[in-house]
Amino acid sequence: MIKAGIIGATGYAGNELVRLLMGHKEVEIKWYGSRSYIDQKYAEVYQNMFEIVDDVCMDDNMEALAEQVDVIFTATPQGFLAGVLNEGLLEKTKIIDLSADFRIKDVAVYEKWYKIEHKSPQFIGEAVYGLCEVNRDKVKNARLVANPGCYTTCSILTAYPLVKEGLIDPDTLIIDAKSGTSGAGRGAKLPNLFCEVNENMKAYGVTSHRHTPEIEEQLGYAAGRPVVVNFTPHLVPMNRGILATEYATLTKKADGSLPSYEEIKAAYDKYYAKEKFVRVLPKDACPETKWVEGSNYVDIGFKIDERTGRIVMMGALDNLVKGAAGQAVQNMNLLFGFDEAEGLCLVPMFP
Amino acid sequence: MIKAGIIGATGYAGNELVRLLMGHKEVEIKWYGSRSYIDQKYAEVYQNMFEIVDDVCMDDNMEALAEQVDVIFTATPQGFLAGVLNEGLLEKTKIIDLSADFRIKDVAVYEKWYKIEHKSPQFIGEAVYGLCEVNRDKVKNARLVANPGCYTTCSILTAYPLVKEGLIDPDTLIIDAKSGTSGAGRGAKLPNLFCEVNENMKAYGVTSHRHTPEIEEQLGYAAGRPVVVNFTPHLVPMNRGILATEYATLTKKADGSLPSYEEIKAAYDKYYAKEKFVRVLPKDACPETKWVEGSNYVDIGFKIDERTGRIVMMGALDNLVKGAAGQAVQNMNLLFGFDEAEGLCLVPMFP
Amino acid sequence: MIKAGIIGATGYAGNELVRLLMGHKEVEIKWYGSRSYIDQKYAEVYQNMFEIVDDVCMDDNMEALAEQVDVIFTATPQGFLAGVLNEGLLEKTKIIDLSADFRIKDVAVYEKWYKIEHKSPQFIGEAVYGLCEVNRDKVKNARLVANPGCYTTCSILTAYPLVKEGLIDPDTLIIDAKSGTSGAGRGAKLPNLFCEVNENMKAYGVTSHRHTPEIEEQLGYAAGRPVVVNFTPHLVPMNRGILATEYATLTKKADGSLPSYEEIKAAYDKYYAKEKFVRVLPKDACPETKWVEGSNYVDIGFKIDERTGRIVMMGALDNLVKGAAGQAVQNMNLLFGFDEAEGLCLVPMFP
Amino acid sequence: MIKAGIIGATGYAGNELVRLLMGHKEVEIKWYGSRSYIDQKYAEVYQNMFEIVDDVCMDDNMEALAEQVDVIFTATPQGFLAGVLNEGLLEKTKIIDLSADFRIKDVAVYEKWYKIEHKSPQFIGEAVYGLCEVNRDKVKNARLVANPGCYTTCSILTAYPLVKEGLIDPDTLIIDAKSGTSGAGRGAKLPNLFCEVNENMKAYGVTSHRHTPEIEEQLGYAAGRPVVVNFTPHLVPMNRGILATEYATLTKKADGSLPSYEEIKAAYDKYYAKEKFVRVLPKDACPETKWVEGSNYVDIGFKIDERTGRIVMMGALDNLVKGAAGQAVQNMNLLFGFDEAEGLCLVPMFP
Structure with missing residues (x-):
């Protein structure tokens, strides 16, 4: 104890x-x-x-x-x-x-x-960047863990295997992220009032949101070279949840063809098949924030677009759990040698 | 197991x-x-x-x-x-x-x-009516438990001690209840569409909702005589939660005065002080459905109105937990001799 | 002009x-x-x-x-x-x-x-109390109009004909009102944050809300004697709209029977049949706030409960229109001799 | 008449x-x-x-x-x-x-x-494609008008001037669109139930939504050659409103520099300065769906990202007005020679 x-x-x-x-x-x-x-x-x-x-x-x-x-x-x-x-x-x-x-x-x-x-x-x-699925071993021996941001956790985990495996061109990566309002905190500010958020949808921090360099640094490590991305956050009239929709050009194979569904899926499985808190969804299933609410899961889906040569990747998490407190507890579990899932076996609450 | x-x-x-x-x-x-x-x-x-x-x-x-x-x-x-x-x-x-x-x-x-x-x-x-706080001992030996309705659990528990102790006149009881939309079930019906419920508020089943006789029967047992009440349910644009606002005329004391806050509080405490899942809030605090969301709690508050001689009682619960599945598990725990709170120590999720 | x-x-x-x-x-x-x-x-x-x-x-x-x-x-x-x-x-x-x-x-x-x-x-x-349907003639000659409150407009108009005609006992009147959040204003206060209001329902100002004496004074004029009521406002996760659910004991007729649906309806029609902005709904229809959103209408419905001898009256309006700015414009139209409906022929927006 | x-x-x-x-x-x-x-x-x-x-x-x-x-x-x-x-x-x-x-x-x-x-x-x-701002003259003489889709109206108008003027590379265009739920219609379907949509966010129709070819055809006319885009719609827990966030690589000038804010703004003004229903917002302002609700406006904003060489364009409209019924009325006004804005001078309703 x-x-x-x-x-x-x-x-x-x-x-x-x-x-x-x-x-x-x-x-x-x-x-x-x-x-x-x-x-x-x-x-x-x-x-x-x-x-x-x-x-x-x-x-x-x-x-x-x-x-x-x-x-x-x-x-x-x-x-x-x-x-x-x-x-x-x-x-x-x-x-x-x-x-x-x-x-x-x-x-x-x-x-x-x-x-x-x-x-x-x-x-x-x-300081160790506490993205558990990527830096697990480093976290175990840390004294100081920098718990990742909510948008960044979602954005990075959704694209990480494909960047790491060179399946997409990271310079083409565009991240369009949507967040519930709890991400804005509990400060009494006009833009966060119920009547300003409810029945409304907007982008904010366009080209200037602070989670951008965090995403770029981590994906740069995965790519093996500096990466610059477009990251656009949006405010959604809901309490919890982040959905990141990410677009990137697929790396063509030697014969000029695009990677297949199976090849992309295999890349995700390589990194996440054993991860308890990352769920790569069945083919054609799209993540929805509600399906992870209250839990420490990140749900990931993707769709190849043969017409444009791009892939659309989607990731969803609860910004207060895997995007903040849940990941912090996961890091604590690693730091102290507890079962990594202790206290985090939370079944998502629906509806 | x-x-x-x-x-x-x-x-x-x-x-x-x-x-x-x-x-x-x-x-x-x-x-x-x-x-x-x-x-x-x-x-x-x-x-x-x-x-x-x-x-x-x-x-x-x-x-x-x-x-x-x-x-x-x-x-x-x-x-x-x-x-x-x-x-x-x-x-x-x-x-x-x-x-x-x-x-x-x-x-x-x-x-x-x-x-x-x-x-x-x-x-x-x-069949035993599975309102655990009232019928605990009977449930333990039952073969068939009738798990109470969501509105009824909230409505009855909010008024029960005052009816039982004769502190209010049950014939004056008016229950104005508000429910999230999950109570309407998952059937694909027009009135439950997002656009019909969102940004909307309405009463329904006025004077004819089926939970009325269930409330009346149970409060009748508490009163020791038949009780007839007004019960009006309302649909609220939220997923979960029931709030019951209940009005009744207080029974005057021999000297013509109304019962005091302390006397009312003592009645609630008599029945609920040891109940894990019923929380009688501090003076002047009002229950809010969000404070119990995802948990098995019923939160209760009340306010005496000296001007009208009435009391306003308020109860809040999560209709899918204490109002349905949570109470069912609580009943199962009683039936099988498990710790009554096993599986139900759920901290309400906020926001 | x-x-x-x-x-x-x-x-x-x-x-x-x-x-x-x-x-x-x-x-x-x-x-x-x-x-x-x-x-x-x-x-x-x-x-x-x-x-x-x-x-x-x-x-x-x-x-x-x-x-x-x-x-x-x-x-x-x-x-x-x-x-x-x-x-x-x-x-x-x-x-x-x-x-x-x-x-x-x-x-x-x-x-x-x-x-x-x-x-x-x-x-x-x-000062003239600017409830147009009740004080139309006085408003016409006023210099100073006190535009009624949002809750009060809804609460009074819903009960007014029955109080005026002696069809209900005003001492038994209980008003349970539910309001969208715009009624709380645009001040940056914690309780009005999106995450505090969304997916939540609560009562507030129980027994002490300031619209209470306003309702009592006006209904007192209608009753011909002082009236004391219970008025309980609630906050609902929507931008606009007030729904007032009102309960009162019906005055029995000489033969001990309750007034009929037709008699109640006739009383409403007596006062509202010619009123452009008050719509008494067809039998069994319940008002919903969404059906009046953006418009100057008050929708009213009612249901007699033979079992309890009470009537349940329901009124709905848009708190920012008929509950505030719309009624203010209606008063202005009266003050300056314009068509009373000028600028107010707004079809409710749905959904 | x-x-x-x-x-x-x-x-x-x-x-x-x-x-x-x-x-x-x-x-x-x-x-x-x-x-x-x-x-x-x-x-x-x-x-x-x-x-x-x-x-x-x-x-x-x-x-x-x-x-x-x-x-x-x-x-x-x-x-x-x-x-x-x-x-x-x-x-x-x-x-x-x-x-x-x-x-x-x-x-x-x-x-x-x-x-x-x-x-x-x-x-x-x-048939004339009834995008009034683009095809005004053709509409005037039509017998049959094909009123544009909600997503397409928003997506096309947001990018049109830049495609037309060659300021962006249309092959790089990615449209991430978010819509309120009224776009899904009034059919009683499970995915449109309140509890499935509320507190939830998801993409759907990824790479396969039917508005894609409509967008491509119209932007192809503007570009003077076939265009293929990524278009991803999302469902948002609100009744009305579409926000399209669009990403494209800016066409570099002869000296290798990017177009300036003023040059982009001038392109928008060239096409929209005289358009009553298209509002190009002041620098740094982002469109929000709530600011156009109930009206026939399309609000447009943009931000140049020097780091990635891309522009982020944003457009917002009310899907039931400019995205459907409002544009249909605008087309009717053109067909019959009425003032184009007749019946459409609707001030957006807030909140």
């Missing part, structure tokens, strides 16, 4: 972490950190936790917290962890950071896209 | 039963009955179950099924179980019926409201 | 006023007042108005505005108009106030429920 | 036609054709029309209808009009067909994508 602390426990991702850790046999939450609600009962902020969580919210004192727990989850705004991290903390506790602070290896790229100075560049090298 | 069969496994309640039983340590599902999808893979009908359930759908042959399992859940239309039930079946297996066939003791009342002839009136007496 | 100014033009009701006045032949908007967006283009705040409205937002200087226009709509928070009103203003321009400042004749009641001091009680007597 | 008949008046597009024609000064509806609801009151099928439309539904007898009206709208399934069309009909009345029967000039392409035999190929040549 290990002890865990959460900084940012009253955001949507923080609340989801609490939900998941409540069902985890090996963890006990000792600290519900929330600067906004200090000393208030957690179950007053999240009434779903009434009679489940009795604790009050604590501050975000990482030094004090590190003395008490084996792992800290930071579900905090950009810059928080980079602003307080030090060697002493990492000697006392493991840290799983749900923010973007340590996801990008190139600090100049980070600072350009996030428009803030990185306060702890010395730890970037050590 | 017991074996279970489900008839009607491809309805929404059936699918929810599968979700819950997948997380139950003591049960194995042996039969996914679905007349509409015989021989089709269950996970093709419900893609959330891909790589979780490998079985194909079976027919609704209760005789064959009874040979193989310890318990049968019938999540079927009205009249199905009454049409096939016989002594032999009950000797071989326990049955938990999610339909209304055996909920109402007075067969004439059943036939009047449901407008069908009851084919097995001889088993009505034996 | 008259000139109009709007204070509070960037709230949802203000924007709806702009939409309606754009289609009105006799009015030109000269002033888009919005303290929050001064000097910003109106069409940047409301992109639906791009290439339709070219003006920039102005301040809320009523004195300056009164010099320029024939009518001012104040779609402002409680207390604004009462804080600035004076005789000089009313000599220069007519005012239609969409706030509650002048709706309630008893200033003590206003101050008790709204918890603010009324700054202009001297104008309360003169 | 002309007379109009509608075949398919009880579909969503048919009902929208009724809504729009009710506000049109020059048209009277004489025939509400609906095979499913013959002899039933139209206002019973669409309760929004209560006290607005008194007529009963008629059959789909085009011969009888043609004797009575000046224009027929066929809002019918594929194949209906092609199955009954003849020279005699076109001599008596003008026809605006909202189905796909006469949209595609190449009958082989039609039969391949629609998988039905075309019964009236002899009229394909004469």
